[in-house]
Amino acid sequence: xxxxxxSGNRGVGGSPPAAPAPGEMAGVVAQIRRxxxxxxxxxxxxIPLIASENLLSPYAKELLISDFHSxxxxxxxxxxxxxxxxxxxxxENLCLDLARRLFRCxxxxxxxxxxxxxxxxxxxxxxxxxxxxxxxRLADGAHISxxxxxxxGLRGVKPVYYAWDPERMTIDVPRTREILRAVRPKLCLFxxxxxxxxxxxxxxRGTLEEIxxxxxxxxxxVLGLIAGGEFQDPLREGCVVMSASTHKTLPGxxxxxxxxxxxxxxVAKRLQSGAFPGVTSNHHLNAMAALAVSLAxxxxxxxxxxHQTVANARALAxxxxxxxxDVLAPDLGFTRSHTxxxxxxxxxxxxxxxxxxxxxxxxxxxxxxxxxxSPKHPGGVRLGTPEVTRVGMKEKEMAEIxxxxxxxLHRGTAPGEVxxxxxxxxxxxxxxxxxxxxxxxxxxxxxxxxxxxG
Numbered sequence: 001x002x003x004x005x006x007s008g009n010r011g012v013g014g015s016p017p018a019a020p021a022p023g024e025m026a027g028v029v030a031q032i033r034r035x036x037x038x039x040x041x042x043x044x045x046x047i048p049l050i051a052s053e054n055l056l057s058p059y060a061k062e063l064l065i066s067d068f069h070s071x072x073x074x075x076x077x078x079x080x081x082x083x084x085x086x087x088x089x090x091x092e093n094l095c096l097d098l099a100r101r102l103f104r105c106x107x108x109x110x111x112x113x114x115x116x117x118x119x120x121x122x123x124x125x126x127x128x129x130x131x132x133x134x135x136x137r138l139a140d141g142a143h144i145s146x147x148x149x150x151x152x153g154l155r156g157v158k159p160v161y162y163a164w165d166p167e168r169m170t171i172d173v174p175r176t177r178e179i180l181r182a183v184r185p186k187l188c189l190f191x192x193x194x195x196x197x198x199x200x201x202x203x204x205r206g207t208l209e210e211i212x213x214x215x216x217x218x219x220x221x222v223l224g225l226i227a228g229g230e231f232q233d234p235l236r237e238g239c240v241v242m243s244a245s246t247h248k249t250l251p252g253x254x255x256x257x258x259x260x261x262x263x264x265x266x267v268a269k270r271l272q273s274g275a276f277p278g279v280t281s282n283h284h285l286n287a288m289a290a291l292a293v294s295l296a297x298x299x300x301x302x303x304x305x306x307h308q309t310v311a312n313a314r315a316l317a318x319x320x321x322x323x324x325x326d327v328l329a330p331d332l333g334f335t336r337s338h339t340x341x342x343x344x345x346x347x348x349x350x351x352x353x354x355x356x357x358x359x360x361x362x363x364x365x366x367x368x369x370x371x372x373x374s375p376k377h378p379g380g381v382r383l384g385t386p387e388v389t390r391v392g393m394k395e396k397e398m399a400e401i402x403x404x405x406x407x408x409l410h411r412g413t414a415p416g417e418v419x420x421x422x423x424x425x426x427x428x429x430x431x432x433x434x435x436x437x438x439x440x441x442x443x444x445x446x447x448x449x450x451x452x453x454g
Contacts, residue, residue, distance in 0.1 A: 026454030033452075037445050044430055044443035045423040047362045047401055051221065051339040051384025052193075054251040055391070055442050057297055057435035060290040064253060065448070069286035074276065088285055095292035102227050102295050102302070103242075105235055105261035107268050110291060111275040111283035112256030115220040115245025118275075119145045120154065121258060122216055122243050125267075125274030126187050129156030134180060134188035134213070136171070138375065139368045140164040141194030143218065160185045166370035169196045169329050169341070177207045184211045190239070191218025194367055194382055196328070196335045198232035205238040215239040222337055223257075224249030224386075227298055228306025231337060235261040241271060249309060249338050249386050250302075251435070252294030255287040297435045305434035308394065309338045312385040315395040316340060319402030324410065328369070328380075339384045343369055347409045350378040357381070360408050360415040361422035362401070391429040391442050400425055 056064075068088065074081040077089035077096075092110065099108035112118035127133060133152065136142040140162075145151035152159055160183050163175035171190075180188070188208055190199045201215055208215050217234035223244040225231040234242050242259040246252040258271055276283070298305075317334030321327045326343040327334050334340055344353040350366035357364050367382035368375055388397065404422055407413035432442045 023454060026452070029453045040443050040445045043363070045361065045426055047404070047422050047426055048387040049362060049364045049383045049385070049401075051365075051382055051386065052245075052248050053384075054247055054249070054386045055432060056251065056253060056290065057293065057432060058437040058440045059435075060253060060293040060297070061446075063289040063293060064286045065446075066286055066289065068289050071285055072282045073285055074281055076272070076276075091285075091289050091292055095288055095295065098292060098295035098299065099257060099259065102299055103235065103259050105259050107258075107260035107263050107271070109258040109272055109275050110255070110288055111280050112243070112258060113280055113284050113287070114254065114256045115218070115243065116143075116145045116151055116256075117279050118243035118245070118256035118258055119143075119218060120151045120279045121271065121274035122241055123151060123155040123157060123274075124278040125270040126214060126216070126241075127155060127157050131157050131187070132160050132183060132185035133157045134160045134162060134185045136164065136192060137161050139372050140166075140370055141169070141192040141196075141368075143191065143193040143220070145218075146189055146191075157187075164370060167329070168332060169194075169370075170198075171200055171204075173200050173203050176204065180204070180207050180211055180213070185213055187216055188213050189216050189218060190234070191216075191220065191243075193221065194341055194369075195221040195337050195339055196341060197332065198336065201232065201234055201239060202237040208238065214241075217242045219244040221248050221339065224251065224298060224302060225306045225310065225337060228302040228304075230303075230306040230310050235259065240267065246291050246294065248384075249306065250294065250298060251305075251386065251390055252298075253287040253290040255284065255291050257291070293436075300436075301434040305389065309385050309389045310336065311395060312389050312393065312398050313338050313340055313383075316383065316385060316398040316401060319399045320405060323402050323406040325402075325405065338386050338389075339382060341367065341369060341380055341382055343380050344409070345379045350380045351376065353409065354381050356408060356415065357405075359419070360404070361419035361426075362404060362408075388429070390433060391431065392433045393429050397425065397429070 072082045073085045073088045077092045095110050096108045112121055135146040163172035165172040190201050215238050217239040219242050222231045244257050246255045313335050317327045317340040328341040347353050354364050354366040364381050364383050366378050367380045368378045369380035372378045404418055408418045430442055431439050
């Protein structure tokens with residue numbers, strides 16, 4: 001049997017593993033199931049504050065294990081390379097229609113299998129290797145797909161970095177205008193992984209038109225907020241295309257999407273070709289079906305959910321600030337999204353603080369902040385409210401979470417004691433809200449077989 005806590009593929013060299021003994025693999029499967037159950041229980045008792053994570057509704061989740069998982073459907077509805085796709089076509093057409101309705105646009109493609117794959121599709125469609133593309137720096141909050149070691153490097157495009165205003169946590173418009181006019185990139189990406197405030201797309205629109213650059217918006221983090229009317233509206237502010245993942249503030253499956261409005265036919269065709277055959281083959285039909293359900297649910301519940309998600313983020317930020325934490329952008333109300341950024345150098349740095357929080361039942365992530373040099377040893381943590389909002393927490397609970405932070409990081413309360421208090425708080429918030437099937441257990445492990453293998 002594989003040892004508990006196996007190091008996986010980190011080692012190199014040595015002899016190949018021995019052939020399994022009879023019955024050994026049944027034990028391995030049982031171990032995998034046991035480990036995933038432990039994980040589910042851990043999150044049921046924890047305070048999850050990862051800005052990029054959320055929970056599926058039960059109706060979306062059941063489609064992930066449907067027969068759609070086993071099938072292929074290369075191409076577009078009605079124009080497939082495989083037979084047997086009549087029902088797949090019906091569901092995908094519904095998914096496309098729901099996406100266009102939710103985002104009030106004329107173009108959608110739901111074949112990218114993640115946000116990064118959606119970004120690759122845009123790069124494939126709208127750039128050539130060697131061309132310049134505007135973006136933000138990683139230390140200013142950009143996603144790794146816009147780095148040389150990410151999707152930008154894979155496509156062979158060269159980043160042009162915007163000027164940044166660290167006090168306002170957004171692009172410095174006057175200095176960025178100068179940069180854009182000087183180097184004239186072909187495409188300009190607006191989107192962040194540490195996404196506190198709307199970006200000045202509309203303010204830079206005239207400059208982009210002047211230099212002949214297209215605007216592209218990566219909405220992965222704020223997609224559900226945009227749909228819920230709680231953030232900016234990139235497709236009306238001049239962006240040609242919006243790419244995104246679909247599992248953050250939009251509480252759907254881990255998948256991707258492309259959106260556009262009033263696209264020139266040639267641009268729409270290139271985006272579709274960028275998605276397939278450019279960067280996908282089969283597009284994970286089970287996740288596409290789950291996305292269709294999630295889009296329908298967001299049309300029904302998304303405005304209320306998005307509003308509460310932002311309200312919770314602002315309340316958590318204010319409560320932490322009141323406890324003496326260095327929450328960024330206090331003069332601007334800390335955030336207008338689901339995310340807050342906290343500089344924790346005096347508490348031990350981002351790496352140490354994130355680990356101590358996790359040991360105390362609070363799940364977050366270390367994060368680069370402006371001025372940081374090392375992504376492994378940054379000065380900040382990133383906190384988000386999508387999941388705690390999804391299970392029904394509101395402003396009152398945000399104040400209680402801030403109290404847990406203060407206990408652990410300022411008062412020296414033992415991690416075990418903080419974890420017990422976190423679990424007590426979470427015990428009242430373990431069912432889903434803002435979806436069909438509200439009230440279902442949020443962290444349920446679905447035992448389909450009812451017995452161990454073997």
